[in-house]
Amino acid sequence: xxxxxxxxxxxxxxxxAAQGLARADVDITLIDGRNHHLFQPLLYQVATxxxxxxxxxxxxxxxxxxxxxxxxxxxxxxxxxxxxxxxxLADGRHVAYDRLIIATGAQHSYLGNDDWASRAPGxxxxxxxxxxxxxxLLALEQAETETDPDVRHALxxxxxxxxxxxxxxxxxxxxxxxxxxxxxxxxxITPQCSRVLLVEAGPRLLNSFTEAMAEKALAAIxxxxxxxxxxxxxxxxxxxxxxxxxxxxxxxxxxxxxxxxASPAAAWLEAPAxxxxxxxxxxxxxxxxxxxxxxxxxxxxxxxxxALPGIAPVAKQQGRHAARTIVTGKAMPFRYRDRGKLAxxxxxxxxxxxxxxxxxxxxxxxLWCTAHIYFLVGFRNRLEVGIRxxxxxxxxxxxxxxxxxxxxxxxxxxx
Amino acid sequence: xxxxxxxxxxxxxxxxAAQGLARADVDITLIDGRNHHLFQPLLYQVATxxxxxxxxxxxxxxxxxxxxxxxxxxxxxxxxxxxxxxxxLADGRHVAYDRLIIATGAQHSYLGNDDWASRAPGxxxxxxxxxxxxxxLLALEQAETETDPDVRHALxxxxxxxxxxxxxxxxxxxxxxxxxxxxxxxxxITPQCSRVLLVEAGPRLLNSFTEAMAEKALAAIxxxxxxxxxxxxxxxxxxxxxxxxxxxxxxxxxxxxxxxxASPAAAWLEAPAxxxxxxxxxxxxxxxxxxxxxxxxxxxxxxxxxALPGIAPVAKQQGRHAARTIVTGKAMPFRYRDRGKLAxxxxxxxxxxxxxxxxxxxxxxxLWCTAHIYFLVGFRNRLEVGIRxxxxxxxxxxxxxxxxxxxxxxxxxxx
Numbered sequence: 015x016x017x018x019x020x021x022x023x024x025x026x027x028x029x030x031a032a033q034g035l036a037r038a039d040v041d042i043t044l045i046d047g048r049n050h051h052l053f054q055p056l057l058y059q060v061a062t063x064x065x066x067x068x069x070x071x072x073x074x075x076x077x078x079x080x081x082x083x084x085x086x087x088x089x090x091x092x093x094x095x096x097x098x099x100x101x102x103l104a105d106g107r108h109v110a111y112d113r114l115i116i117a118t119g120a121q122h123s124y125l126g127n128d129d130w131a132s133r134a135p136g137x138x139x140x141x142x143x144x145x146x147x148x149x150x151l152l153a154l155e156q157a158e159t160e161t162d163p164d165v166r167h168a169l170x171x172x173x174x175x176x177x178x179x180x181x182x183x184x185x186x187x188x189x190x191x192x193x194x195x196x197x198x199x200x201x202x203i204t205p206q207c208s209r210v211l212l213v214e215a216g217p218r219l220l221n222s223f224t225e226a227m228a229e230k231a232l233a234a235i236x237x238x239x240x241x242x243x244x245x246x247x248x249x250x251x252x253x254x255x256x257x258x259x260x261x262x263x264x265x266x267x268x269x270x271x272x273x274x275x276a277s278p279a280a281a282w283l284e285a286p287a288x289x290x291x292x293x294x295x296x297x298x299x300x301x302x303x304x305x306x307x308x309x310x311x312x313x314x315x316x317x318x319x320x321a322l323p324g325i326a327p328v329a330k331q332q333g334r335h336a337a338r339t340i341v342t343g344k345a346m347p348f349r350y351r352d353r354g355k356l357a358x359x360x361x362x363x364x365x366x367x368x369x370x371x372x373x374x375x376x377x378x379x380x381l382w383c384t385a386h387i388y389f390l391v392g393f394r395n396r397l398e399v400g401i402r403x404x405x406x407x408x409x410x411x412x413x414x415x416x417x418x419x420x421x422x423x424x425x426x427x428x429x
Numbered sequence: 430x431x432x433x434x435x436x437x438x439x440x441x442x443x444x445x446a447a448q449g450l451a452r453a454d455v456d457i458t459l460i461d462g463r464n465h466h467l468f469q470p471l472l473y474q475v476a477t478x479x480x481x482x483x484x485x486x487x488x489x490x491x492x493x494x495x496x497x498x499x500x501x502x503x504x505x506x507x508x509x510x511x512x513x514x515x516x517x518l519a520d521g522r523h524v525a526y527d528r529l530i531i532a533t534g535a536q537h538s539y540l541g542n543d544d545w546a547s548r549a550p551g552x553x554x555x556x557x558x559x560x561x562x563x564x565x566l567l568a569l570e571q572a573e574t575e576t577d578p579d580v581r582h583a584l585x586x587x588x589x590x591x592x593x594x595x596x597x598x599x600x601x602x603x604x605x606x607x608x609x610x611x612x613x614x615x616x617x618i619t620p621q622c623s624r625v626l627l628v629e630a631g632p633r634l635l636n637s638f639t640e641a642m643a644e645k646a647l648a649a650i651x652x653x654x655x656x657x658x659x660x661x662x663x664x665x666x667x668x669x670x671x672x673x674x675x676x677x678x679x680x681x682x683x684x685x686x687x688x689x690x691a692s693p694a695a696a697w698l699e700a701p702a703x704x705x706x707x708x709x710x711x712x713x714x715x716x717x718x719x720x721x722x723x724x725x726x727x728x729x730x731x732x733x734x735x736a737l738p739g740i741a742p743v744a745k746q747q748g749r750h751a752a753r754t755i756v757t758g759k760a761m762p763f764r765y766r767d768r769g770k771l772a773x774x775x776x777x778x779x780x781x782x783x784x785x786x787x788x789x790x791x792x793x794x795x796l797w798c799t800a801h802i803y804f805l806v807g808f809r810n811r812l813e814v815g816i817r818x819x820x821x822x823x824x825x826x827x828x829x830x831x832x833x834x835x836x837x838x839x840x841x842x843x844x
Contacts, residue, residue: 049570049832066483068829075614076830085616088570088832107574140833155464155503159522199490201500414483415491417464417503418555 016041019340020101020111022091023277024051024074027117027311027329027336034337036081043109045101047090049073052140053390055326058180060143061269062187063151063415067140070390091118094282096304113306115336116279116293120312120324123275123290133251134175136270137184144418146269150188151417153267157207158200168264170208173256175248176272177214178222179357182231184271185212186360189238196415210240211265213258215247215272220357220365222323227365230374234363248272274324279313288315297347299336305345308336316348326389327353358382431456434755435516435526437506438692439466439489442532442726442744442751449752451496458524460516462505464488467555468805470741473595475558476684477602478566478830482555485805506533509697511719528721530751531694531708535727535739538690538705545666549590551685552599559833561684565603566832568682572622573615583679585623588671590663591687592629593637594772597646599686600627601775604653611830625655626680628673630662630687635772635780637738642780645789649778663687689739694728703730712762714751720760723751731763741804742768773797 017040021028024046032044050071059065078084087109093102094116100108122136137143150172157169172192174185193205212219212235219235219242220228232242246259256265280287285301286294292315293301299314301307311329315322322328328350335348354368356378364378373381387400432455436443439461447459465486474480493499502524508517509531515523537551552558565587572584587607589600608620627634627650634650634657635643647657661674671680695702700716701709707730708716714729716722726744730737737743743765750763769783771793779793788796802815 049566049830066481067831067833068481071831073614073830075611079614087574088567140831144833151464152503159502196490199488199494415464415488416482416486416555418482418559 017112017340018043018110019113019115020045020109021115021117022046022101022279023117023119023311023313024048024086025054025117025119025311025329026326027119027333028115029074029077030330030333031115031117031310031336032078032081032084032333034334035083035340038083038337038341040083040340042084043087043111044074044078044084045087045089045091045103045109046074047088048139049075049088050140051077053386054138056386056390057137057140057143058183058187060140060414061137061146061150061184062191063147064187064191066414067144071140091282094307096283096307099306111306113340114308115333116283116307116309116313117311117329117333118277118279118313119329120274120276120290122270123273124270125273127251130251130270133253134256134268134270137180138274147415148417149267150191151415154192154196154200154203154208155417158202164264166207167209168254169266170203171211171263171265172208172267172269173211173213173258173263173265174269174271175213175256176270177212177216177219177242177244178271179220179355181212181214181271182219182235182357182359184269185210185240186235186238186358186363188269189235189240190360193239205239211243211258211263212240213243213246213248213256215245217245219244223355223357223365223367224372227367227372227374231357231359231363231365234359234365234374237363238360274312276313279309283307283309290315298339298345299332299348300339300345308339310336322350323355325355327351356382356385432527432755433458433525434528434530435460435524436530436532437461437516437694438532438534438726438728439463439501440469440532440534440726440744441741442534442748443530444489444492445745445748446530446532446725446751447493447496447499447748449749450498450755453498453752453756455498455755457499458502458526459489459493459499460502460504460506460518460524461489462503463554464490464503465555466492468801469553471801471805472552472555472558473598473602475555475829476552476561476565476599477606478562479602479606481829482559486555506697509722511698511722514721526721528755529723530748531698531722531724531728532726532744532748533692533694533728534744535689535691535705537685538688539685540688542666545685548666548668549671549683549685552595562830563832564682565606566830569607569611569615569618569623570832573617579679581622582624583669584681585618586626586678586680587623587682587684588626588628588673588678588680589684589686590628590671591685592627592631592634592657592659593686594635594770596627596629596686597634597650597772597774599684600625600655601650601653601773601778603684604650604655605775608654620654626658626673626678627655628658628661628663628671630660632660634659638770638772638780638782639787642782642787642789646772646774646778646780649774649780649789652778653775689727691728694724698722698724705730713754713760714747714763715754715760723754725751737765738770740770742766771797771800 019042021044053070056070090104100110124130153169160166189210192208197205218228250257276291280293293309294317295314299308310332312324358364362376364382366373366378434457436459468485471485505519515525539545568584575581604625607623665672691706695708708724709732710729714723725747727739773779777791779797781788781793
């Protein structure tokens, strides 16, 4: 019987692992709770109505259509039986493995304030992104007809918590959406009416970037009209306000981009984890004492303390590394090849650091666009996203501005 | 003060009415419970993963951006105070009018079997369409790993109830999706595995078309592998089966396309309605005794018995007529100019009747495509849908195949 390889999670890491085994004589089972691979770096564009979900997601089956040694299973994993070498699914089924690769990514961490989750959604999945889109668009709709100036002001205040790349990208996109794209469509909302706050507890934005680049990003995001609050902690979040650094700010829309924690893989494996819940792995990405189990991407941390950023290139390289380990049968230490860091700010600014290269401004933005379109899975998506961006760039149009799902909670009961 | 025109509903009729008043010296309030105008004739393509929601929907505000005399209000209407001349919103607000145009369309009618609504969803809104898409795609996912042959067979049986244009289009699209597009992506599902049923209680399909064209449509849909059951009534629908003409067919996915009834406008107006709930109006589309109220589109029926089909051209022409009545101040009888009938069957067949012109086959399909792309609101959508269709035509790709929303009810609880 061929070796049974089970991969849990079809994000960047899991998919790279499966594809790295394309020519291996093995039986692969790729398990994911969703039917699509998601290009997470562009999810904020779905949340801000610039792109449609299908532009940045592709069915896992379609991606792996021609790889005959993979079987895709749509299911949520709830545990791992290490002794019996099988993965336990939520519906009660089990999947046996000879080698296991866990690549289940990360989820939001509210730093102990779990009640904030419902008030300040973050974006990790398509459903998260369309929920944020609904929230932002409904706030604008309500503001259009609201007569109480205080309520109106709160409706037009949008707070993004967290000054990392995701927070900067979200704040920039919301500023453009609320201050430019849509203000033409409303009768009573002008660009000056709405306020976008970006709240960061640390002393500066983008702390993984150099100080000079962070300064450039700060200037660029301010130029978009975003109010940046540095060194301010969020103390409370309610449906009506957010408390930041001792000040109460009336605000109806809060978006979380402040922190993530690993998926519960450490609990499944009964394995030691770091503070962020990431499974501690050896330098060859295996679980200590279990050479048959590898943990990769945002779910793993190297036990030797080497810190790797939680970005797609790390996950992809680790996925390929895990596949190579299986193909060659040799345990090799993983070495990360730095592919640089990127963050985009609105429609024509970005900052890029790649080795000693530092780039900011429109050229960096163009490079960012090209890289992201290039890495999008599937040619059709590339073509369409390219057209859409070009169109939206030229016209400021935001045509994915649909409010879907339950609108009743705000608009009153539907008859 | 300028005359206050209130239009309820931003479908084809309401939008045409608003646009027909573009140059009038009036204050228009356009009220809709959703923020987007929907190109309903293509909704079945969203349900079958051929198009994304944003391809066939555009924000109402964006469409009317440059028409300064319109105010768009996102709200559900729950009643009309005829004596006080004001519309009542679900959130308790009221909107006063001098002239009222009601264009709230139709909803599904389960012919007295309201419990079928949850088991056999129809498609009228984007949320309906993505729900049907989820149902169909999840059935395929479950079938892929199901080992019980009977359950598997039921999962791969798809029944469409109703043989009008919508039913024919849905059945054709589901057949192509399940029998061709996706079978390449599954390991255990071949085109022969799945079965699509089209159930019609009457003696033939497309009863609004001539018999000859209905025959051509029947042949075309059979060629796609659809099993057509004519003269068979649906007697029961459950989560596990559908009873048709005395026979129990195990089936997990049933889609409703058999009948509609008007929105509850007749109740709001306390006005006489026909059997389908449509408000009976005079030949100038006004409510008898209320020249200031006009009812148009699927919500209205002419009291003189003239039968008009429930299609977009009728709604649009009536919307323009209602606007003209207001502009000229003269009550004129509405005359429908027949724009023909269209139904498409799969990827390259259609039937068209326009006056004495009868067209079927690939040329009709091409004409159908051109007409639909032309009528899509907004240039960007036209361009993108054109590209998407061309691409999907050439490759059989179905890239909008995303399962979004709660998948937990079927896959077990998510941890």
